[in-house]
Amino acid sequence: MINARQLPALTFCALLFGALFIHVLAQAAPLSDGAPASPSVLANGTLYVSGQGSRRSDGSRPQEFPEQVAQALHNVQAILQGAGMDFDNVVWMNIYLTSTTDIAAMDDVYWKEIGSNPPARTVLTVAALPDGDRIEINCIAVQDKAHRHAVWPQGWPKEPHSDPPAIQAGDVLYLSAQGGADPRSGRLASDFSGEVKQALDNVNTVLQAAHMTTKNVVWVNPYMSVGGKYDAMGKIYATYFEFGNTPGRGTIQVMGLPKGNHIVFSCIAGADLSKRKAVRPRNMPPSPTASPGVLYGDTLYLSAKDGFIPGQGIVTPDLDLQLRQSMRNLLDGLEEADMDFSDVVFSTVYLRQMQDEDRMNALYGKFFKGKYPVQTVLQQNRETDDEAAEQISFIAVRKQK
Secondary structure, three states: OOHHHOOOOOOOOOOEEOOEEEEEOOOOOOOOOOOOOOOEEOOOOEEEEEEOOOOOOOOOOOOOOOHHHHHHHHHHHHHHHOOOHHHHHHHEEEEOOOOOHHHHHHHHHHHHHOOOOOOOEEEOOOOEHHHHHHEEEEEEEEHHHHHHEEEOOOOOOOOOOOOOOOOEEEEEEOOOOOOOOOOOOEOOOHHHHHHHHHHHHHHHHHHOOOOOOHHHEEEEEEEOOOOOOOOHHHHHHHHOOOOOOOOEOEEEEEEEOOOHHEEEEEEEEEEOOHHHEEOOOOOOOOOOOOOOOEEEEOEEEEEOOOOOEEEOOOOOOOHHHHHHHHHHHHHHHHHHHOOOHHHHHEEEEEOOOOOHHHHHHHHHHHHHHHHHHHHHEOOOOOOOOOOEEEEEEEEEEEEOO
Protein backbone atom coordinates (compact mmCIF):
# COMPACT_ATOMS: atom_id res chain seq x y z
CA MET A 1 0.00 0.00 0.00
CA ILE A 2 1.29 3.50 -0.85
CA ASN A 3 1.55 5.72 2.20
CA ALA A 4 0.91 9.07 0.54
CA ARG A 5 1.47 11.01 3.75
CA GLN A 6 5.01 9.80 4.39
CA LEU A 7 6.76 10.29 1.07
CA PRO A 8 10.27 11.45 2.02
CA ALA A 9 11.31 13.07 -1.25
CA LEU A 10 9.91 14.50 -4.46
CA THR A 11 8.50 11.65 -6.50
CA PHE A 12 6.76 11.65 -9.85
CA CYS A 13 5.05 8.43 -10.88
CA ALA A 14 2.44 7.78 -13.54
CA LEU A 15 -0.06 5.03 -14.06
CA LEU A 16 -1.42 5.50 -17.52
CA PHE A 17 -5.03 4.70 -18.46
CA GLY A 18 -5.29 5.41 -22.21
CA ALA A 19 -3.73 8.65 -23.30
CA LEU A 20 -5.48 11.14 -21.07
CA PHE A 21 -5.56 9.79 -17.50
CA ILE A 22 -2.49 9.87 -15.22
CA HIS A 23 -1.94 9.27 -11.51
CA VAL A 24 0.72 11.59 -10.09
CA LEU A 25 2.56 11.17 -6.81
CA ALA A 26 4.61 14.08 -5.52
CA GLN A 27 6.13 15.27 -2.29
CA ALA A 28 3.55 15.65 0.44
CA ALA A 29 3.50 16.31 4.14
CA PRO A 30 2.93 13.21 6.25
CA LEU A 31 -0.73 12.27 6.39
CA SER A 32 -2.20 9.61 8.65
CA ASP A 33 -0.30 6.33 8.69
CA GLY A 34 -1.52 4.04 5.95
CA ALA A 35 -3.90 6.60 4.47
CA PRO A 36 -5.40 5.17 1.25
CA ALA A 37 -4.79 8.29 -0.80
CA SER A 38 -2.63 9.60 -3.63
CA PRO A 39 -1.06 13.03 -3.00
CA SER A 40 -2.43 14.05 -6.42
CA VAL A 41 -4.16 12.69 -9.48
CA LEU A 42 -3.85 14.23 -12.94
CA ALA A 43 -6.82 13.48 -15.19
CA ASN A 44 -7.46 15.05 -18.60
CA GLY A 45 -5.29 18.08 -17.80
CA THR A 46 -6.78 18.70 -14.35
CA LEU A 47 -4.76 18.02 -11.19
CA TYR A 48 -6.58 17.05 -7.98
CA VAL A 49 -4.55 17.50 -4.77
CA SER A 50 -5.15 15.70 -1.46
CA GLY A 51 -5.66 17.60 1.76
CA GLN A 52 -2.25 18.78 2.98
CA GLY A 53 -1.48 19.55 6.59
CA SER A 54 1.40 21.35 8.23
CA ARG A 55 3.98 18.60 8.70
CA ARG A 56 7.32 18.79 6.93
CA SER A 57 8.55 15.87 4.83
CA ASP A 58 10.63 14.66 7.82
CA GLY A 59 7.47 14.43 9.95
CA SER A 60 8.13 17.50 12.11
CA ARG A 61 5.68 20.36 12.41
CA PRO A 62 6.41 24.08 12.88
CA GLN A 63 5.55 25.31 16.36
CA GLU A 64 3.77 28.57 15.50
CA PHE A 65 0.53 28.71 13.55
CA PRO A 66 1.70 31.17 10.82
CA GLU A 67 4.60 28.81 10.04
CA GLN A 68 2.12 25.91 9.96
CA VAL A 69 0.07 27.78 7.35
CA ALA A 70 3.17 28.45 5.28
CA GLN A 71 4.20 24.79 5.52
CA ALA A 72 0.76 23.55 4.42
CA LEU A 73 0.92 25.88 1.42
CA HIS A 74 4.47 24.75 0.65
CA ASN A 75 3.28 21.11 0.76
CA VAL A 76 0.59 21.95 -1.79
CA GLN A 77 3.12 23.83 -3.88
CA ALA A 78 5.56 20.90 -3.86
CA ILE A 79 2.86 18.65 -5.32
CA LEU A 80 1.97 21.25 -7.94
CA GLN A 81 5.61 21.67 -8.92
CA GLY A 82 6.03 17.91 -9.14
CA ALA A 83 3.38 18.03 -11.86
CA GLY A 84 5.00 21.01 -13.61
CA MET A 85 2.59 23.55 -12.13
CA ASP A 86 2.46 26.24 -9.44
CA PHE A 87 -0.10 28.33 -7.59
CA ASP A 88 -1.10 30.22 -10.74
CA ASN A 89 -2.40 26.92 -12.15
CA VAL A 90 -4.79 26.45 -9.20
CA VAL A 91 -8.45 27.16 -9.92
CA TRP A 92 -10.19 26.00 -6.73
CA MET A 93 -8.87 25.80 -3.18
CA ASN A 94 -10.42 24.74 0.13
CA ILE A 95 -8.80 25.74 3.42
CA TYR A 96 -9.97 24.00 6.59
CA LEU A 97 -9.15 25.46 10.01
CA THR A 98 -10.01 24.29 13.51
CA SER A 99 -10.51 27.78 14.96
CA THR A 100 -12.28 30.80 13.52
CA THR A 101 -9.80 32.98 15.41
CA ASP A 102 -7.06 31.61 13.11
CA ILE A 103 -8.64 33.01 9.93
CA ALA A 104 -6.88 36.39 10.09
CA ALA A 105 -3.46 34.83 10.72
CA MET A 106 -4.04 32.31 7.94
CA ASP A 107 -5.04 35.07 5.52
CA ASP A 108 -1.95 37.10 6.35
CA VAL A 109 0.30 34.20 5.33
CA TYR A 110 -1.90 33.13 2.42
CA TRP A 111 -1.69 36.46 0.62
CA LYS A 112 2.10 36.55 1.02
CA GLU A 113 2.46 33.09 -0.50
CA ILE A 114 -0.27 32.64 -3.10
CA GLY A 115 1.00 35.08 -5.74
CA SER A 116 -0.77 37.55 -8.02
CA ASN A 117 -3.25 35.10 -9.63
CA PRO A 118 -5.12 33.57 -6.68
CA PRO A 119 -7.69 30.79 -7.14
CA ALA A 120 -11.34 30.69 -6.19
CA ARG A 121 -11.33 29.84 -2.49
CA THR A 122 -13.48 28.53 0.36
CA VAL A 123 -12.43 28.85 4.01
CA LEU A 124 -14.19 26.73 6.65
CA THR A 125 -13.79 26.17 10.38
CA VAL A 126 -14.32 22.52 11.29
CA ALA A 127 -14.25 20.51 14.51
CA ALA A 128 -11.08 18.49 13.89
CA LEU A 129 -8.48 17.56 11.28
CA PRO A 130 -6.21 14.52 10.95
CA ASP A 131 -3.14 14.25 13.18
CA GLY A 132 -4.32 17.11 15.41
CA ASP A 133 -3.56 19.63 12.68
CA ARG A 134 -4.91 23.17 12.78
CA ILE A 135 -4.99 23.58 9.01
CA GLU A 136 -5.55 21.40 5.94
CA ILE A 137 -5.62 22.55 2.31
CA ASN A 138 -6.75 20.81 -0.87
CA CYS A 139 -7.11 22.16 -4.38
CA ILE A 140 -7.80 21.61 -8.06
CA ALA A 141 -5.38 22.94 -10.70
CA VAL A 142 -5.23 22.93 -14.50
CA GLN A 143 -2.30 22.40 -16.84
CA ASP A 144 -3.57 24.95 -19.37
CA LYS A 145 -3.28 28.21 -17.45
CA ALA A 146 -3.39 30.20 -20.72
CA HIS A 147 -7.18 29.66 -20.66
CA ARG A 148 -7.52 30.32 -16.92
CA HIS A 149 -8.93 33.71 -15.93
CA ALA A 150 -10.74 35.41 -13.07
CA VAL A 151 -14.42 36.34 -13.39
CA TRP A 152 -15.59 39.56 -11.70
CA PRO A 153 -19.22 40.73 -11.98
CA GLN A 154 -19.56 44.37 -12.96
CA GLY A 155 -19.62 46.65 -9.93
CA TRP A 156 -18.16 44.14 -7.51
CA PRO A 157 -15.17 45.69 -5.70
CA LYS A 158 -11.68 44.42 -6.52
CA GLU A 159 -9.96 45.09 -3.24
CA PRO A 160 -6.39 44.01 -2.48
CA HIS A 161 -6.25 40.55 -0.97
CA SER A 162 -9.75 39.58 -2.05
CA ASP A 163 -10.63 36.23 -3.57
CA PRO A 164 -11.80 36.34 -7.19
CA PRO A 165 -15.53 35.53 -7.31
CA ALA A 166 -14.70 32.75 -9.76
CA ILE A 167 -11.98 31.29 -11.93
CA GLN A 168 -12.88 29.99 -15.38
CA ALA A 169 -10.61 27.36 -16.95
CA GLY A 170 -11.72 26.46 -20.44
CA ASP A 171 -15.45 25.81 -20.16
CA VAL A 172 -15.46 25.00 -16.41
CA LEU A 173 -16.18 27.70 -13.83
CA TYR A 174 -15.00 27.36 -10.21
CA LEU A 175 -16.68 29.73 -7.76
CA SER A 176 -15.32 31.07 -4.51
CA ALA A 177 -17.66 30.52 -1.57
CA GLN A 178 -20.52 32.99 -1.90
CA GLY A 179 -22.06 34.17 1.38
CA GLY A 180 -25.05 36.17 2.51
CA ALA A 181 -23.61 39.68 2.21
CA ASP A 182 -24.18 42.09 -0.66
CA PRO A 183 -20.74 42.32 -2.35
CA ARG A 184 -21.24 45.99 -3.21
CA SER A 185 -22.12 47.20 0.29
CA GLY A 186 -20.65 44.39 2.38
CA ARG A 187 -23.87 44.30 4.39
CA LEU A 188 -24.90 40.87 5.70
CA ALA A 189 -28.58 39.95 5.37
CA SER A 190 -30.58 40.33 8.59
CA ASP A 191 -31.69 36.70 9.01
CA PHE A 192 -30.78 33.21 7.84
CA SER A 193 -33.35 33.05 5.03
CA GLY A 194 -32.12 36.41 3.79
CA GLU A 195 -28.54 35.11 3.83
CA VAL A 196 -29.54 32.06 1.80
CA LYS A 197 -31.28 34.19 -0.81
CA GLN A 198 -28.45 36.74 -0.99
CA ALA A 199 -25.82 34.00 -1.27
CA LEU A 200 -27.71 32.31 -4.12
CA ASP A 201 -28.25 35.67 -5.80
CA ASN A 202 -24.47 36.18 -5.56
CA VAL A 203 -23.91 32.77 -7.17
CA ASN A 204 -26.34 33.75 -9.93
CA THR A 205 -24.56 37.06 -10.52
CA VAL A 206 -21.19 35.34 -10.85
CA LEU A 207 -22.67 32.80 -13.27
CA GLN A 208 -24.19 35.58 -15.37
CA ALA A 209 -20.82 37.34 -15.53
CA ALA A 210 -19.50 34.12 -17.11
CA HIS A 211 -22.53 33.94 -19.44
CA MET A 212 -24.08 31.05 -17.54
CA THR A 213 -27.13 30.39 -15.36
CA THR A 214 -27.96 28.01 -12.53
CA LYS A 215 -28.72 25.39 -15.21
CA ASN A 216 -24.96 25.21 -15.79
CA VAL A 217 -24.09 24.32 -12.20
CA VAL A 218 -22.84 20.75 -11.78
CA TRP A 219 -21.81 20.67 -8.11
CA VAL A 220 -22.76 22.70 -5.03
CA ASN A 221 -21.52 22.51 -1.45
CA PRO A 222 -23.76 24.50 0.92
CA TYR A 223 -21.83 24.96 4.16
CA MET A 224 -23.83 26.10 7.21
CA SER A 225 -22.55 27.17 10.62
CA VAL A 226 -25.96 26.69 12.28
CA GLY A 227 -27.98 23.55 12.86
CA GLY A 228 -31.64 22.86 12.28
CA LYS A 229 -31.80 24.96 9.11
CA TYR A 230 -31.64 22.33 6.38
CA ASP A 231 -35.32 22.59 5.47
CA ALA A 232 -35.30 26.39 5.53
CA MET A 233 -32.26 26.44 3.23
CA GLY A 234 -33.63 23.70 0.96
CA LYS A 235 -36.96 25.43 0.44
CA ILE A 236 -35.24 28.56 -0.91
CA TYR A 237 -32.52 26.61 -2.72
CA ALA A 238 -35.07 24.59 -4.70
CA THR A 239 -36.48 27.76 -6.30
CA TYR A 240 -33.13 28.45 -8.00
CA PHE A 241 -32.80 25.10 -9.77
CA GLU A 242 -34.82 22.94 -12.13
CA PHE A 243 -36.56 19.96 -10.49
CA GLY A 244 -34.93 16.68 -11.54
CA ASN A 245 -31.95 18.49 -13.06
CA THR A 246 -30.40 19.91 -9.90
CA PRO A 247 -26.62 19.84 -9.34
CA GLY A 248 -24.82 17.25 -7.27
CA ARG A 249 -24.70 18.53 -3.70
CA GLY A 250 -23.09 18.01 -0.32
CA THR A 251 -24.77 20.00 2.47
CA ILE A 252 -22.40 20.19 5.43
CA GLN A 253 -22.81 21.79 8.85
CA VAL A 254 -19.46 23.23 9.96
CA MET A 255 -18.27 25.05 13.08
CA GLY A 256 -17.82 28.49 11.59
CA LEU A 257 -17.55 30.64 8.46
CA PRO A 258 -15.61 33.84 7.72
CA LYS A 259 -17.08 37.34 8.13
CA GLY A 260 -20.02 36.30 10.27
CA ASN A 261 -21.69 34.25 7.54
CA HIS A 262 -24.08 31.48 8.56
CA ILE A 263 -24.16 29.91 5.10
CA VAL A 264 -21.98 29.92 1.98
CA PHE A 265 -22.26 28.12 -1.34
CA SER A 266 -19.20 26.73 -3.12
CA CYS A 267 -19.93 25.72 -6.72
CA ILE A 268 -18.57 24.34 -9.99
CA ALA A 269 -20.34 24.98 -13.32
CA GLY A 270 -19.86 23.99 -16.95
CA ALA A 271 -20.53 26.34 -19.87
CA ASP A 272 -21.68 23.75 -22.42
CA LEU A 273 -25.14 22.46 -21.49
CA SER A 274 -24.90 19.77 -24.16
CA LYS A 275 -22.15 18.14 -22.03
CA ARG A 276 -24.20 18.24 -18.81
CA LYS A 277 -26.36 15.31 -17.73
CA ALA A 278 -27.99 14.61 -14.36
CA VAL A 279 -27.24 11.07 -13.23
CA ARG A 280 -29.85 9.26 -11.15
CA PRO A 281 -29.78 5.57 -10.24
CA ARG A 282 -33.22 3.97 -10.45
CA ASN A 283 -33.38 3.41 -6.70
CA MET A 284 -33.18 7.16 -6.01
CA PRO A 285 -36.24 9.29 -6.85
CA PRO A 286 -35.93 12.81 -8.33
CA SER A 287 -35.23 15.51 -5.77
CA PRO A 288 -36.01 19.24 -5.80
CA THR A 289 -32.65 19.97 -4.14
CA ALA A 290 -30.00 17.53 -5.42
CA SER A 291 -29.27 15.04 -8.17
CA PRO A 292 -27.26 11.99 -7.06
CA GLY A 293 -24.66 13.24 -9.52
CA VAL A 294 -24.05 15.33 -12.61
CA LEU A 295 -21.87 14.19 -15.50
CA TYR A 296 -20.11 16.99 -17.37
CA GLY A 297 -18.23 15.59 -20.34
CA ASP A 298 -16.11 12.82 -18.83
CA THR A 299 -16.21 14.23 -15.28
CA LEU A 300 -18.81 13.06 -12.75
CA TYR A 301 -19.64 15.17 -9.70
CA LEU A 302 -21.37 12.97 -7.11
CA SER A 303 -23.46 14.26 -4.24
CA ALA A 304 -22.20 13.50 -0.74
CA LYS A 305 -23.62 10.19 0.41
CA ASP A 306 -24.08 8.72 3.86
CA GLY A 307 -25.15 5.25 4.94
CA PHE A 308 -28.82 5.51 4.08
CA ILE A 309 -30.63 2.65 2.38
CA PRO A 310 -32.84 4.07 -0.39
CA GLY A 311 -36.43 4.03 0.80
CA GLN A 312 -35.48 3.15 4.39
CA GLY A 313 -32.98 5.76 5.58
CA ILE A 314 -30.30 5.10 8.20
CA VAL A 315 -30.92 1.67 9.72
CA THR A 316 -27.77 1.15 11.82
CA PRO A 317 -25.45 3.35 13.92
CA ASP A 318 -22.45 1.11 13.13
CA LEU A 319 -19.68 3.01 11.31
CA ASP A 320 -18.48 0.06 9.21
CA LEU A 321 -21.98 -0.80 8.03
CA GLN A 322 -22.78 2.82 7.26
CA LEU A 323 -19.51 3.21 5.34
CA ARG A 324 -20.24 0.11 3.25
CA GLN A 325 -23.68 1.48 2.41
CA SER A 326 -22.26 4.93 1.59
CA MET A 327 -19.80 3.35 -0.84
CA ARG A 328 -22.61 1.26 -2.32
CA ASN A 329 -24.67 4.43 -2.86
CA LEU A 330 -21.69 6.14 -4.49
CA LEU A 331 -21.06 3.09 -6.67
CA ASP A 332 -24.67 3.23 -7.87
CA GLY A 333 -23.98 6.74 -9.18
CA LEU A 334 -20.65 5.73 -10.71
CA GLU A 335 -22.16 2.73 -12.50
CA GLU A 336 -25.04 4.83 -13.84
CA ALA A 337 -22.32 6.90 -15.59
CA ASP A 338 -20.49 3.75 -16.78
CA MET A 339 -17.72 4.18 -14.18
CA ASP A 340 -16.43 2.40 -11.09
CA PHE A 341 -14.17 3.17 -8.11
CA SER A 342 -11.06 3.16 -10.32
CA ASP A 343 -12.38 6.33 -11.99
CA VAL A 344 -12.58 8.33 -8.75
CA VAL A 345 -10.02 11.13 -8.56
CA PHE A 346 -11.15 13.36 -5.66
CA SER A 347 -12.72 12.26 -2.38
CA THR A 348 -13.85 14.22 0.68
CA VAL A 349 -14.70 12.25 3.82
CA TYR A 350 -16.73 13.98 6.54
CA LEU A 351 -16.51 12.07 9.83
CA ARG A 352 -18.73 12.30 12.90
CA GLN A 353 -15.62 11.83 15.05
CA MET A 354 -12.00 12.19 13.95
CA GLN A 355 -11.08 9.24 16.17
CA ASP A 356 -12.81 7.06 13.54
CA GLU A 357 -10.31 8.01 10.82
CA ASP A 358 -8.11 4.90 11.01
CA ARG A 359 -11.12 2.61 11.19
CA MET A 360 -12.69 4.40 8.22
CA ASN A 361 -9.48 4.25 6.16
CA ALA A 362 -9.00 0.53 6.79
CA LEU A 363 -12.34 -0.25 5.13
CA TYR A 364 -12.47 2.66 2.65
CA GLY A 365 -9.11 1.68 1.13
CA LYS A 366 -10.36 -1.79 0.20
CA PHE A 367 -12.75 -0.34 -2.39
CA PHE A 368 -9.97 1.12 -4.57
CA LYS A 369 -7.63 -1.86 -5.04
CA GLY A 370 -4.51 0.28 -4.71
CA LYS A 371 -5.49 2.92 -7.29
CA TYR A 372 -6.32 5.59 -4.76
CA PRO A 373 -7.94 8.96 -5.43
CA VAL A 374 -6.81 12.05 -3.55
CA GLN A 375 -8.46 12.32 -0.16
CA THR A 376 -9.38 15.00 2.36
CA VAL A 377 -10.66 13.93 5.79
CA LEU A 378 -12.25 16.16 8.41
CA GLN A 379 -14.69 16.18 11.30
CA GLN A 380 -17.09 18.90 10.24
CA ASN A 381 -18.82 19.65 13.59
CA ARG A 382 -19.36 18.34 17.10
CA GLU A 383 -22.79 16.80 16.55
CA THR A 384 -21.40 13.42 17.62
CA ASP A 385 -24.86 12.07 18.45
CA ASP A 386 -25.98 12.41 14.83
CA GLU A 387 -27.10 9.02 13.51
CA ALA A 388 -25.09 9.44 10.29
CA ALA A 389 -21.49 8.50 11.11
CA GLU A 390 -19.95 9.90 7.94
CA GLN A 391 -20.56 11.40 4.51
CA ILE A 392 -18.39 11.02 1.40
CA SER A 393 -18.40 12.94 -1.86
CA PHE A 394 -16.55 12.05 -5.08
CA ILE A 395 -15.37 13.54 -8.31
CA ALA A 396 -14.65 10.86 -10.94
CA VAL A 397 -13.20 11.05 -14.44
CA ARG A 398 -14.02 8.38 -17.01
CA LYS A 399 -10.94 6.61 -18.36
CA GLN A 400 -10.41 6.70 -22.10
CA LYS A 401 -11.30 3.33 -23.63
